[in-house]
Amino acid sequence: MAQVPSSLVLRRPDDWHVHLRDGAMLQAVLPATARTFARAIVMPNLRPPITTVDAALAYRSRILSALPQGQPFEPLMTAYLTDDLDPNELERGFREGVFTAAKLYPANATTNSAAGVSDLARIAAVLERMESIDMPLLIHGEVTDPEVDIFDREAAFIDQHLIPLRRRHPGLRIVLEHITTEQAAVYIRDEHLAGDRRLAATITPHHLHLNRNAMFMGGLRSDFYCLPVVKRECHRQALIAAATSGLPCFFLGTDSAPHPRSGKESACGCAGIFNALHAIESYACVFEQAGALDRLEGFASEHGPRFYGLPLNDDTITLVRKEQSVPSRLDPVETDVSAEDSLEENEWPALFHAGETLPWCVA
Numbered sequence: 001m002a003q004v005p006s007s008l009v010l011r012r013p014d015d016w017h018v019h020l021r022d023g024a025m026l027q028a029v030l031p032a033t034a035r036t037f038a039r040a041i042v043m044p045n046l047r048p049p050i051t052t053v054d055a056a057l058a059y060r061s062r063i064l065s066a067l068p069q070g071q072p073f074e075p076l077m078t079a080y081l082t083d084d085l086d087p088n089e090l091e092r093g094f095r096e097g098v099f100t101a102a103k104l105y106p107a108n109a110t111t112n113s114a115a116g117v118s119d120l121a122r123i124a125a126v127l128e129r130m131e132s133i134d135m136p137l138l139i140h141g142e143v144t145d146p147e148v149d150i151f152d153r154e155a156a157f158i159d160q161h162l163i164p165l166r167r168r169h170p171g172l173r174i175v176l177e178h179i180t181t182e183q184a185a186v187y188i189r190d191e192h193l194a195g196d197r198r199l200a201a202t203i204t205p206h207h208l209h210l211n212r213n214a215m216f217m218g219g220l221r222s223d224f225y226c227l228p229v230v231k232r233e234c235h236r237q238a239l240i241a242a243a244t245s246g247l248p249c250f251f252l253g254t255d256s257a258p259h260p261r262s263g264k265e266s267a268c269g270c271a272g273i274f275n276a277l278h279a280i281e282s283y284a285c286v287f288e289q290a291g292a293l294d295r296l297e298g299f300a301s302e303h304g305p306r307f308y309g310l311p312l313n314d315d316t317i318t319l320v321r322k323e324q325s326v327p328s329r330l331d332p333v334e335t336d337v338s339a340e341d342s343l344e345e346n347e348w349p350a351l352f353h354a355g356e357t358l359p360w361c362v363a
Contacts, residue, residue, distance in 0.1 A: 004288060007320045007363070012313040013280060013300035015040040017138070017177050017202045017253030019111075019272065020063060020075070022046055024343045028330060029258045030066045032276040034073035036362060038313045041138070041253070042075045044103055045112035049080035053093040060098075076100040078138065082115050083122040087129035094135045100308065101136040101175075102126075106157075109142050110227040111257065111271055120165060127165075131172045136308065138175045141184070142228055151212070154228050155183040162187075166199070175307070176201045178255040180228045182238035185250075189242060192249040200307045202253025203243045205282035206273045206352055211236045222269040223350050226257065229271075243283075243299055244292035251303035254279045260347035275352035278326060281360040282353060284319055288360075318363040326353040 015037040020026050033040055042063065044050035050059055056077040063075045079090055079102040093099035104123075105116030117123055130137055141162060142153040162176065179185060179201045188201045206226065211233040214224040224230065242250045256279065257272025264270055275282060280300065287296040305312050329348045 004321065005293070007318055008284070008293060008296070008360075009316050009318050010280075010297045011301040012036075012038045012315045012317050013252060014038055014304055014313070015254050015256070015276075015279070016175070016251055016304045016308075017041055017043065017204075017255050018276065019043045019045070019255070019257040021258060022059070022062065025258055025260070025349075026062065027066050028343050028348065029256070029274065029276060030063065030073075031068050031071070032330070033254075033256065034067055034071045035277070036280050036317060038072065038315070039074040039076055039310075041100060042077055044078045044080035045105065045110075047112055049082070049112065049115050050077070051080050051082060051085055052089060053096065053098050056093060056098050078103045080105070080115070081117055081123055081126060083118055085123070085126055087126050090126060090135070091129055091133055094133055099135070101138050102130060103138045103140070105140050106142060106144050109140050109144050113140070120161060127169050127172060131169045134171075134173060136173045136175060138177055140228075141176045141179070150229055151231055154179070154181045158183060158187055171198065173198045173307075174200070175253075177253060178202055178204050178207065178228060179239065179242075180207050180231050181235045185238045185242040188249050189245070189247060192247055197249075200249045200251065200303075201242075202255070202304075203239055203250055204253065204255045204273075205275050205279050205286070206230070206255075207239055208236065208243060208286045209282065209353075222264045223352075223354070224273065225264075225269055225271055226255070226273045227271040240286060240290055244287055244290040244295055246292075246295045246298060248298070248303040248306060250299065251307065252279075252283065252300045253304075258349035260343065260349065262347060264350065273352050274330075274349040277330065277351055278324075278353055278358060280317070280319065280362065281324070281358045284360045285358060319360050320363045321359060322361050323357050323359055324361040325357050326351055326355065328354045 105113035107116040256276035258274035259270040
């Protein structure tokens, strides 16, 4: 067995799927992402959702204003697709460099998705326009049919919607986000190996670490509830194989999704796991266990920019093999948030890996 290095220098990574929220929550969680990642694809599912160029510009301004002083970070904005979104507005935002991509939420599939797309036929003109201008489509890939078991909704989406969509729009650049199943990993791998370079997937740290037992270990664990939900162990192993494969169709997307404690600890708990603060260390654990630390940089720092046609980052981060204990929640002092902008103390989101010891830390 190869000796594990005491440190690892990586080209600075990017996060190709993150929820930064808004207001006090944005102020609280943004430093955790900007600490490690140079750029991030920012999800548009606010209330109201980001559906216009002006709304995206205003949100980007709020993000940049919330950054700790002197912290470099580039938010990459996305448009929230609705049944009646104007293709001209979408194209204008893309050509002006405001929208990097557009996000497809099936209506009512996840947090703040009620305004999402009710039927792909309703956005045919939008998809045709995106295909013609080579604008990436980011997909939350789950069906919402209540007759379909929640653990089967991703696989059903691939069969019922994604495959037919790609037949209708073969030139469309697509990212199937936060994949959770063996079916998704195998489909994307096989398409890539067959020569298709217009389909990719992001993989989260929590789907690499957790199987569905985690939600019920010693009781109902709302902090491990996310959408798509974590699946069986065989699916987790398939995701690990995909992430560590070195194939450029798989890359980092944390889907870090913070909620206040009252949102997670309620009769109808919110879906989402806040993992941004220790995300790269979390991925490093998985890659080390798989004997694939030499492939972490590709997954974290190279595959995503190349898929999006963006330059690689020039600077680096260093991971040091040094144990760190993960606290139960964010420390307001570490986030550089002023008292007037801060969440109430009992509303700070819990951290992924809370109470655990990670063997890596960012120098």
